[in-house]
Amino acid sequence: MKNENEPSEETKRQWHQDPNNWFLGIFYYNVEDKRILPPKRIAWMGWTVNFANPLSVSLLLIILLIAFTFVGLNN
Numbered sequence: 795m796k797n798e799n800e801p802s803e804e805t806k807r808q809w810h811q812d813p814n815n816w817f818l819g820i821f822y823y824n825v826e827d828k829r830i831l832p833p834k835r836i837a838w839m840g841w842t843v844n845f846a847n848p849l850s851v852s853l854l855l856i857i858l859l860i861a862f863t864f865v866g867l868n869n
Contacts, residue, residue, distance in 0.1 A: 801827075810837075821845055 809815055815824040823845045830850045831841035844850045
């Protein structure tokens, strides 16, 4: 069952292909896109952070904090 508020696959594709949504060509920033981890500009390379989504940025910061904590504990 599809959520009525969820954008269509066509809309997601248009967002992904719009160069205005890619800051410096590598940082995805789209206020309309509520996905936490949209595909990277080259989709087969995985996912990226939507820097316009606070939840997405929070997830990135938590992952970095965990990584730096483990690196700090091993030194």
